[in-house]
Amino acid sequence: MIFILKYDGSFEGFLTCVFEVYERKIDKVSICKSTIATDTFFEVCETVITEERKAERVWKGLKKKCSSAGTSNIYRAFLSEYDDIENTLLEYIRYAFKSLKSIDGDYGNKHVLRTSKVAKMVRREKHRMDAFVRFRLTKDGIYFATIEPDFNVLPLNLKHFKNRYADQRWIIYDLKRKYGLYYNLKTVETICIDLDRSINISEKNSNYFTLEEFDYQNLWKNYFKSTNIKSRKNMKLHVRHVPKRYWKYLSEKNPQ
Amino acid sequence: MNFERIKEKLNILADAAKYDVSCSSSGSKRSNKNKGLGDSSGMGICHTYTEDGRCVSLLKILLTNHCIFDCAYCVTRKSNDIKRAAFKVQEVVDLTINFYRRNYIEGLFLSSGIFKDADYTMERLIAVAKKLREEENFNGYIHLKSIPGASDELMREAGLYADRLSVNIEIPSVKGLKLLAPDKNRADFIKPMEKVKNEIIQYKNEKKLIKSTPIYAPAGQSTQMIVGASGETDAEIMYTSAQFYKNYNLKRVYYSGYIPISYDERLPSIGTEVPVLRENRLYQTDWLLRFYGFDVRELLNKEHPNLDTDVDPKLSWALRNLQHFPIDVNTADKRMLARIPGLGMKSVHKIINARRFRKLNWEHLKAIGIALNRAKYFMVCNSRNFETKDRTAAQIKGLILQESKSKFSKTYSNQLNLFTSNLPLSV
Known part of the structure; x- marks a missing residue:
């Protein structure tokens, strides 16, 4: 059974979902924006209410585990608004929390690689806006x-x-x-x-x-x-x- | 403001300034002060690109195109029959501020024809920069030309307002300069460059003791050379360049393919193609010197006075030095990784990062985004299949050329055709 967590689309909302995943030890999970989630028969859907406090805790924890380049990559990749980016980021975050050393440079890991690639696209778009x-x-x-x-x-x-x-x-x-x-x-x-x-x-x-x-x-x-x-x-x-x-x-x- | 008149001047004086290649707006440390206008502490920004594909980052204009010199390679030379114009100091200030406020530009690039004498011209340039900094509290980027022969006092003052100073060598060799610009001499170019270099060193020393030392030309200085106007070899150009990097701590040397603008017999005639490929190869070499740890003598020497046109300079070096290859990407140090053809410094850093976690194989390298079409002949990784089957340099080169398609392939095959048909040419 896959658990689907719906959230309001904000970064804090996403971090709150991550908090819930850890708090309730949910194993098979998919996080998506409430605007695109549809209820299906075989999955359990739940709407997560954004909570500043929970989001803050996850973010603080990440800052301890990742370099500043790592956390800003997570934020940037999130701003891409790609439909499935939340799950890539969740895998990144799980890998970061599990690992003893910083994993930001582990481009051999597909989640780290995708996060850094998407973050790069977002960074370029930001730079283009500075210019255009x-x-x-x-x-x-x-x-x-x-x-x-x-x-x-x-x-x-x-x-x-x-x-x-x-x-x-x-x-x-x-x-x-x-x-x-x-x-x-x-x-x-x-x-x-x-x-x-x-x-x-x-x-x-x-x-x-x-x-x-x-x-x-x-x-x-x-x-x-x-x-x-x-x-x-x-x-x-x-x-x-x-x-x-x-x-x-x-x-x-x-x-x- | 009389917009019609300004428009006319802008057309003339931007047109005359466009042959200056430098448009960089990075490397300064000037941040916004007292809620003024502008900030140039970040990375450079290209606000748009012209149809020739060059970046537009600065408002690049001449203060005037009146000039007392008659350099054959220059559009604003005295003997050229063109429309002349001159900006007033206030006009340049207004244009800069209003363009900047609309986010069109990162700042101003101000050059000038030389009117009256060097010092008089330099004073006008400084006046613009001073007004921008002191009256408008402008913290955007300012690039000023050092006028050859300007006095030390003026160069000192210029650096207090400008982010970058540059003086164009234009002709790579002294004999070429004598031929094309008989009224100029090398020493006049060197003098302001020397002064700025010393001021920057002094600033750095004083800064360590007194924090409030006013910043001096924080983005350093640069120069430019015309390529293909006076018959120098690539080796002559790059040796001159390497010497300038070493002796004057230049941030950049720009190479500008000569654009025919004159019927003067000393120069390639109008209609000759701009040597863009050669320009590109020179820039590649320049990068190898500055970022990849190459020495100019490895790339260009008596046996190889010119760069290959069909392959890039790093590949060309590697083919001549096969004894260093293949390189194991999982163990080699950064210096050697940087020497693998096809690997840029970003790829090198990615490999060094990623190999701390596991031994890399071809799949990993591909996923990271390493370009392997050239590199695969020169490296091994954590995989049993590799390409090094005792091939000769010629075989490897043949394979690479077969598999890849250069955007310049038309250019160099054309040039080869010309060579074989014995046409007089100036490449």
Whole structure:
């Protein structure tokens, strides 16, 4: 009999599930988000309520067993939102708790290997967001950007943008997951707003943005063109570095 | 701000600056101060890539393209009939800040044609950096060109505001420089480089005693050489490069394949292809010197003055030195692992990590993501099957070329065809 633990999709929720697995000594178990779990006849399904205290205990224990690279790999891999990632991570965590020495570098173990691979994909997506966010200055004096990353990387981007743009108010909004970060010159808050569809980067919407904003976008596009060396044209390399799925958020890749 | 006028200037002065290869924005330690703007303490970021596949990380412009020199290889040379323009200091500051705030760039790369004299030009460059740092509290990345012949006092000041300083050697050999840029001499390039090197050493020493010593050029200095303009061999280029790394503690030497821009008879004519493959091989060699523990004399010497085009320099070295192989990946030290063709330093680290837990076989290596198509001929692991059946270097090379497909294969087979048909060429 397989035990299925459903949780709310948060990282704390996942850690609470791990806690339950150990607390109740459940052997055959599968953890999945409640949004995708379906009840079946042969399995026992149970919804786990997220508890900060339990999550904290698991996380503290992991920090003792893993290097800081190891724990951050676990967190990053979790943010991939892959359907089955919880079970890979559970196996990783079991292996880590069982082992006497740190297992973060054991790439011969398939769970460790997969975790590190997925974490790497997430890390790259985070880095791409650091690069591809394009702020536009709104009439309220807020630098505003929308993104649609492959993974839920916004929590990882927070520190980078907070350190860098300490003297300007900014919003980065994830359209896919319908939440964003807002920096109010002191702290960063998570926000949910209803966005007008015409706020797309390809549209010149002077209801929201300053006129100067379009001048700067224009300058940037011009710069982008002038700095290109035509005799070295290499579109294959270009597209590899700037995959087409990101183009809609890059002003320099949008005609106006 | 008059956007139309700025646009015009930006087009001219970005176009003229694009032949400078360096666009790195990493390696600085400048973090955000007093809730100012910007932070360059992390890794470098490429905010976009041009259609030629090069990274755009910095706003790379010239302050002006007026120039008193007439170097044959340069677009902004005095005798070239092109549109000239000049930015005002404040214009560069505004552009940088506004691009930075929109997350377009990591900072500024400011170079310039030389107007009046070296010191006058250097002073203008410093003025921009100073204004950014002191008036705008800007902590983004600033890369300034050291103008050949600039005075020591100015170089000292430049390093206090800039993260990186660079002076381009351009022509790898002294005789080439004499031919193509008769008004310049090597010593003028060396002088600011020497000064910056000494300042960095001094900064590091003082920092140990006094914590508040103001930081000096934290991302070090770099230089650039044009490849394929003045007839040097690969060995000449790399020996010059190795010497600069050693004597001036450079962070990077960039190699820029010559892009024909002139009908001057001393240079490859317009329409000649940019030597991208050669450029790539030189960078590979550069990496082998800096990260893989190779000595330049192992890779290039009297018998091998030029790098192979059809195989990479490490494979080429390995084929000449088969006596060191095969290497056992489960026991070899890091230095030897790094010498296996096809293994990068990341693979080396993964192997060293993973072999602490178990002896690795081919399946493990594949799963970790080690590229084996070249490596398998040069290593053994915890498995009975291995490829070393007393093959000669030529046989191994043949097998590797047969099995792999290089993105450059068209380029070098073309070049070979040209060789056989006795056409005059400048490769």
